[in-house]
Amino acid sequence: MLFIIGMDKQHEHLMPLLETHCHRCGEVTQWHLWKEIEKASLFFIPVWRFAPDYLLVCEQCHDPVKLPREFGKALLEVGNHNDANQAELEALIDKEQHRSRIRP
Ligand SMILES: [Zn+2]
Numbered sequence: 140m141l142f143i144i145g146m147d148k149q150h151e152h153l154m155p156l157l158e159t160h161c162h163r164c165g166e167v168t169q170w171h172l173w174k175e176i177e178k179a180s181l182f183f184i185p186v187w188r189f190a191p192d193y194l195l196v197c198e199q200c201h202d203p204v205k206l207p208r209e210f211g212k213a214l215l216e217v218g219n220h221n222d223a224n225q226a227e228l229e230a231l232i233d234k235e236q237h238r239s240r241i242r243p
Contacts, residue, residue: 145180159229162236164200171196172214204235
């Protein structure tokens, strides 16, 4: 018997989140929050939806930085756009972009 199993990734734009320096394009740019949804299907019928991932994407060079899932979810709640979160996001972008630069 033949099973046709598929994996499908969808991206959903949520909102512009912050303006900060991008190490890849070397400019201060707008970063947008995106949601990545992965679904598994059987005979083209979706049967499973994985927990979504949250990505920060640079508007200029489209460099994606993956956020910890809980943090990404928390950012969607109103009132979470504060200075502490902004600092944490900048630190995350810093760390991720630095890591991808030193990767062979
Ligand atoms: Zn960039």
